[in-house]
Amino acid sequence: MLTRVKLVAALAVAGLVVLALAGCGSHDGPAGQAPSRTLSPARVGSPIELGGNPVAVAVGAGAIWVVDASRQTLTKVDPATRSVVGSPHRIAGGPFAVAVGEGLVWVAAGDGSVRAYDPRSGRRSGPAASVPGANGLAVGAGGVWVTSRRAGTVTRIDPRTRSAAALRVGRGPADVAVGLGAVWVANADGASVTRIDPRRGRVAATIAVGERQVLAVAVGEQAVWVVRAGGFDGARPQLVRIDPQSDKLAGAPISVPGTVPLELAAGDGVWVTDAGAALGSKRARRGGVTRIDPAARAPSGPPLRTGDRPSAIALGEGGAWVTNEASGTLTPILVAPQR
Numbered sequence: 001m002l003t004r005v006k007l008v009a010a011l012a013v014a015g016l017v018v019l020a021l022a023g024c025g026s027h028d029g030p031a032g033q034a035p036s037r038t039l040s041p042a043r044v045g046s047p048i049e050l051g052g053n054p055v056a057v058a059v060g061a062g063a064i065w066v067v068d069a070s071r072q073t074l075t076k077v078d079p080a081t082r083s084v085v086g087s088p089h090r091i092a093g094g095p096f097a098v099a100v101g102e103g104l105v106w107v108a109a110g111d112g113s114v115r116a117y118d119p120r121s122g123r124r125s126g127p128a129a130s131v132p133g134a135n136g137l138a139v140g141a142g143g144v145w146v147t148s149r150r151a152g153t154v155t156r157i158d159p160r161t162r163s164a165a166a167l168r169v170g171r172g173p174a175d176v177a178v179g180l181g182a183v184w185v186a187n188a189d190g191a192s193v194t195r196i197d198p199r200r201g202r203v204a205a206t207i208a209v210g211e212r213q214v215l216a217v218a219v220g221e222q223a224v225w226v227v228r229a230g231g232f233d234g235a236r237p238q239l240v241r242i243d244p245q246s247d248k249l250a251g252a253p254i255s256v257p258g259t260v261p262l263e264l265a266a267g268d269g270v271w272v273t274d275a276g277a278a279l280g281s282k283r284a285r286r287g288g289v290t291r292i293d294p295a296a297r298a299p300s301g302p303p304l305r306t307g308d309r310p311s312a313i314a315l316g317e318g319g320a321w322v323t324n325e326a327s328g329t330l331t332p333i334l335v336a337p338q339r
Contacts (some may be wrong), residue, residue, distance in 0.1 A: 039269045039293055041336045042319065044304050047329035048082050050075060054323035054330060059316030060100025061119035066323060066330055067091070067098045067107060074098065074107055074117065077330060079317035089122045091115070101139025102159035108137040114146055114157060129157045129164050136185075140178030141198035147173040147185060154185055154196065169194040170206060175264075179219030180244045186217040186226060193217060193226055195247060205247040209240055220266025220315075221294045227256065227264050227272060239270060239292055254297050257290050262311040268335055270294060271320055273310045274303065289313065289322055289333065306331035 053070035063085065064077040072095055073088035094110030104116040104125055112132045116125045133150030144157040153166040154173055172189030182204065183196040191211060197204040211228040215237065218225050224242040238253040258274035265271045269291045276287035287310050288303030307324025310331075314321050320333040 039291070039300055042291065042304070042333050044306055045082070045319075045332040045334050047307055047324070047327065047331045048077060048084075049328065050084070050330055051328040053325055054328065055096060055311060055325060056098045057312045057314045057321050057323050057330065058098045058100045058105070059314045059321060061103075061105065062317075063119065064314070064317065064321050064330065065098050065100060065105055067095045069094070069096060074105070074122070076119075076122065079321075079332075082332065086122065089117065097134075097137040099137050099139045099144075102144070104159065106137060106139055106144055108134045108146060110134075114144065116159070127162050129162045131155045131157075131164065131166075135174050136176040138176045138178045138183070141181075141183060143183075143198060145176050145178065145183050147176050149174055149188065154183070154194075156198075156201065165201065167196065167201065167203065169196070169203060174214075175216045177217045177219045177224075180224065182244070184217050184219060184224050184242075186214040188214050190214070191228070193224070193242060195244075207242055207247050207249075209242070209249065211236075211238070216262070216264035216272075218264040218266040218270070221270060223250070223266075223294070225264060225266050225270050228253075237272075239264075239272065241294075251297060254292055256292075257299065257303055258287065263313045265313045265315050265320065267315045269300060271313055271315070271333075273313050273322060275309045275311055275325075289320070304333060306333065 052068040054066045055069045056067040058065045066075045075088040076085040093113045095107050097108040099106045108114050112130050112134050114129045118125045131146040133148040134146050135149045136147035138145045146155045149172045155164050155166045157164050169185050170187030170190035170192045173185045174188040175186040177184045185194040193207045195205040211230045213229045215227040226240050230236040237256040240253045241250045243250040262273045272290045274287045288305050290303045291300045293300045306322045307329045308326035310322045310324050312323040319335040322331045
């Protein structure tokens with residue numbers, strides 16, 4: 001986020017897989033319509049030096065939370081001062097994903113453990129849960145949701161009791177997002193997205209999205225957004241929109257610049273990270289972050305350059321926060337408030 005264990009990372013780092021955390025955006029207006037407003041201005045801020053191999057990021061509880069795969073740590077960053085708070089906390093088992101919700105910070109690790117931490121003290125809170133083959137992680141709708149590509153399941157962990165219940169979904173579930181009254185699962189090998197009704201704890205719909213792979217899913221901008229790719233190497237990526245009212249694709253697909261899209265977030269636009277050159281490519285590219293205008297259905301400009309091998313992205317606290325794996329940095333993309 002092993003380093004991170006999600007299908008998408010296999011495309012970027014020698015067979016390893018990473019998680020894509022979904023960002024939630026505005027939910028104003030009818031769910032079936034793309035917003036028509038103009039996007040807020042955005043600029044890339046100075047990188048925050050973290051070192052190591054930052055692979056996952058989440059925003060919540062007044063802070064930015066970063067998981068480092070090589071150092072096996074969880075780091076808290078103050079968004080106002082853009083500095084590290086205290087010392088990073090050691091996380092055993094190969095941490096690769098982080099999410100914030102239910103008053104806690106949740107970290108999933110390659111050994112299948114899912115642990116919770118107090119956002120103020122950084123101390124462990126309660127027992128760990130176990131999801132063998134854990135891939136994706138999201139918190140919301142009264143649960144902690146963890147995909148297992150190996151088992152073909154999504155497990156709901158009760159945030160209070162830590163009891164777990166698995167639900168079978170499509171082939172190769174990887175990324176997961178919560179929003180618009182549902183849990184959305186990208187079935188990486190099944191070219192589909194599963195919608196789960198969290199109140200009834202059952203699959204409500206399976207939505208075909210075409211192409212060979214489903215790389216990432218996010219909820220925001222009154223819709224569900226999915227990155228799909230036509231090749232197993234993550235080539236020819238496209239962004240498609242799912243109407244949550246009809247459970248159908250809405251509008252034409254949007255081509256995403258670059259290759260190897262790693263993560264997706266939605267809010268004041270739809271943001272896609274690109275790690276750089278595809279596996280086996282002799283052309284070195286730094287990669288970047290593409291911001292899509294949902295109303296124009298096109299990139300709002302050229303990719304934003306944040307650092308070497310940008311991967312994870314999360315929204316909140318005044319903008320987007322991007323981890324750069326090769327640079328060992330966290331870069332803010334500052335978004336001006338709308339007037």
